[in-house]
Amino acid sequence: MADLETFRAETRAWLEANCPPEMREPIRDDDDVCWGGRNVKFKNDAQRVWLERMGAKGWTVPEWPAEYGGGGLSRAEAKVLAEEMRRIKARSPLSSFGIWMLGPALLKYGNEAQKKEHLPKIARGEIRWCQGYSEPGAGSDLASLRTSAEDKGDHYLVNGSKVWTSYADKADWIFCLVRTDPAAPKHLGISFLLFDMASPGVSTSPIKLISGSSPFCQTFFDNVQVPKENLMGTAGKGWEIAKYLLTHERDMIGGSDSTGGGQRDSVSNIAKRQIGLDAAILADTALRTDIARHEIDAMAFGLTMERVLAETKSGQGTGALSSMLKYYGTELNKQRMELLMSIRGSDGLTWEGPEPRDGDLARSWLRSRANSIEGGTSEVQLNIIAKRVLDLPGA
Amino acid sequence: MPLILTDDQLMIRDSAEGFFKDEAPVAQHRSLRDTANPDGFSRDxxxxMAEMGFAGVLVPESHGGADMGHVAAGIIMEAMGKNLSAAPMLSTAVLGATAIKHGTPEQQAKYLPLIAQGAHLLALAADEAARHKPNHVATTATPSGNGFRLNGVKGFVVDGGVADTLIVAARTSGEVGDTAGITLFLVDPNAEGVTREARAMVDSRGAARVTLNDVQVDGADVLGEVGGGHAILEKVLDAGRACLAAEMLGVSGTSFAMTVDYLKQREQFGQKIGSFQALQHRAAHLFCEIELARSATLKALQALDEGSDRAPMYVSLAKAKAGDVAILASNEGVQMHGGIGMTDEYDIGFFMKRARAAQETFGDSAFHSDRIARTFGY
Incomplete structure (x- = not known):
């Protein structure tokens, strides 16, 4: 424990000296979040310096091994680092699908050369990744995907199309599910390929959403040549990697959208400011009941995240709970946004106004509707719980 | 404190679950009902339970108790909920012991050892209106001799018919609805002027309507300060509410397990009904809801053990969530069982009845949602 306290003191001193003051301010706009990549446009010098310094220490990925660009920290040390960052309200230096999704799968399934090549670049924010999973004809039934990768000896020839590829137009590389064996049963003919989005034959087209923004693309592959060494794991075993990675994605979506966290203002606080009190009771009593019910579920959900984490640490884990957290967390977040729209009433309908953030609530509300669709729909999560947890028979 | 059971608590859980499964299973509940047992539980x-240390779970060791805390009490209540085990656990071991711990050294020395031994039953006579409202105390206590004279009606006293001592909330000052001016009294139910009208409830447990007509009590029978009963009453009720949440968690657990088993056995249209997505999704949703109720309940029990300022809020969270989930789990249980779920011969209906009774006891989810909203200032 003495070592940990030394580590804390050193970390605190290093953060004090190296975290620019601008990086301790709350995140206000989309461009306050740094995604890195070859074509990164830093909002300011502080953002660049902060990423470079944290990347050099491996603290963008504190628990990854140092030989792959990580911080090589123990779980306990990483916790101290997180606490010390929270203490000074330091922003995360890097947001990255490479860190959240591909990295854990690379560490588990990648070969040595792939780990050495890709992990350090992810850690330093030099390469931005996107995920090639869903296709126009393969949504909830992901395993029916048809993008083909034909074995041409020294390379695969990739043809097909992916959809809902987040930020594909800004990404440098893609991790992509492809069909290498069209004759095999659908789950067994899938492989996991990594390739450069700058490869000839790759094109992207942004998709405009109901929220007005275009975070997703449709991505097309027309005779894209991918070197054989870019196959991750074994040919035909890509589905196993896909599922492993989806578990991480679910935790990310379910967790980040939970209303249990202390980061966001509670629905009731917003309601108090907006609607006001009458004799110490929210002036709209019907809405008050809905809000209280929501906050009960939100608190119980936050406690469930806490319990699941504690059970996992102590080995009491009940397992297969990521689907539960994804399902319930995203449904709660949608409910939160519906309540915020109700609280704001006609003010919440503003799409564009004199202030730069006038349309934010309506856009966030619309964006939230995707929470229970992306990363496996709520219905797919319920299917998984029914099958894996409750062991109910197949249809 | 991590939100999990300690090794000691896991052992208590194993022994409680084994005990109630063997000694007080659902079949015993049925038999108590069918024989119209006047106590509503088995004295044996x-x-x-006293030998196991369950009756003294909240009684200090200095008074012969096991002093295992609220989490342990909740574990015992959950096991009872799973088996629908009827016993004066809530009224005596939880409400009674918590109340007496606020008494004088003499009162503690008199009652606590008897509670731990299972030799003396208590009941909380607080609620007057049909809907729980702890400040709504119209029962009066007027100075008389060296004590007080009590007058009023307590409409819903759980285990009131079997109690050896009643803990009565009466008003020594103030108006109905005030928190100040409520005083708690230890009342002998056989004293002159006390009438108990036993009533069997939908869940086959016992409650009584207690009428107090010029009942003379001694100054030594005041529990806590005169006029300061509200604070004690809240602590007593919160211990009871958290343990009811735990019991309802057990009710949900067995309802759900029975239902999932049934989905795997029952065939219609040439296949197991559990293969139908319409039922799978409802079962999977229910699984999630029960997990949330479990987290909220454990947090409430831990908060009580820690003496946290937020304990009342967490207790209301647990009572509201576990209550709604128990209603959902047992209602869905009956629905998914179909016709057989409506028969008296099949057990699932018992769980629905108990869930409803526990939901209505000491504040339903609407009451506790309101309490939470007030806690957060809205």
């Missing part, structure tokens, strides 16, 4: 099982 209660004696064994």
């Amino acid at each position: 099982v209660w004696a064994k």
Whole structure:
């Protein structure tokens, strides 16, 4: 424990000296979040310096091994680092699908050369990744995907199309599910390929959403040549990697959208400011009941995240709970946004106004509707719980 | 404190689950009902619960108790909920012991050892209106001789018919609805002027309507300060509410397990009904809801053990969530069982009845949602 306290003191001193003051301010706009990549446009010098310094220490990925660009920290040390960052309200230096999704799968399934090549670049924010999973004809039934990768000896020839590829137009590389064996049963003919989005034959087209923004693309592959060494794991075993990675994605979506966290203002606080009190009771009593019910579920959900984490640490884990957290967390977040729209009433309908953030609530509300669709729909999560947890028979 | 059971608590859980499954299973509940047992529980099982240390779970060791805390009390109540085990656990071991711990050294020395031994039953006579409203105390206590004279009606006293001592909330000052001016009294139910009208409830447990007509009590029978009963009453009720949440968690657990088993056995249209997505999704949703109720309940029990300022909020969270989930789990249980779920011969209906009774006891989810909203200032 003495070592940990030394580590804390050193970390605190290093953060004090190296975290620019601008990086301790709350995140206000989309461009306050740094995604890195070859074509990164830093909002300011502080953002660049902060990423470079944290990347050099491996603290963008504190628990990854140092030989792959990580911080090589123990779980306990990483916790101290997180606490010390929270203490000074330091922003995360890097947001990255490479860190959240591909990295854990690379560490588990990648070969040595792939780990050495890709992990350090992810850690330093030099390469931005996107995920090639869903296709126009393969949504909830992901395993029916048809993008083909034909074995041409020294390379695969990739043809097909992916959809809902987040930020594909800004990404440098893609991790992509492809069909290498069209004759095999659908789950067994899938492989996991990594390739450069700058490869000839790759094109992207942004998709405009109901929220007005275009975070997703449709991505097309027309005779894209991918070197054989870019196959991750074994040919035909890509589905196993896909599922492993989806578990991480679910935790990310379910967790980040939970209303249990202390980061966001509670629905009731917003309601108090907006609607006001009458004799110490929210002036709209019907809405008050809905809000209280929501906050009960939100608190119980936050406690469930806490319990699941504690059970996992102590080995009491009940397992297969990521689907539960994804399902319930995203449904709660949608409910939160519906309540915020109700609280704001006609003010919440503003799409564009004199202030730069006038349309934010309506856009966030619309964006939230995707929470229970992306990363496996709520219905797919319920299917998984029914099958894996409750062991109910197949249809 | 991590939100999990400690090794000691896991052992208590194993022994409680084994005990109630063997000694007080659902079949015993059915038999108590069918024989119209006047107590509504088995005195034999209660004696064994005392031997196991369950009756004294909240009684300090200095008074012969096991002093295992609220989490342990909740574990015992959950096991009872799973088996629908009837016993004066809530009224005596939880409400009674918590109340007496606020008494004088003499009162503690008199009652606590008897509670731990299972030799004395208590009941909380607080609620007057049909809907729980702890400040709504119209029962009066007027100075008389060296004590007080009580007058009023307590409409819903759980285990009131079997209690050896009643803990009565009466008003020594103020108006109905005030928190100040409520005083708690220890009342002998056989004293002159006390009438108890027993009533069997939908869940086959016992409650009584208690009428107090010029009942003379001694100054030594005041529990806590005169006029300061509200604070004690809240602590007593919160211990009871958290343990009811735990019991309802057990009710949900067995309802759900029975239902999932049934989905795997029952065939219609040439296949197991559990293969139908319409039922799978409802079962999977229910699984999630029960997990949330479990987290909220454990947090409430831990908060009580820690003496946290937020304990009342967490207790209301647990009572509201576990209550709604128990209603959902048992209602869905009956629905998914179909016709057989409506028969008296099949057990699932018992769980629905108990869930409803526990939901209505000491504040339903609407009451506790309101309490939470007030806690957060809205």
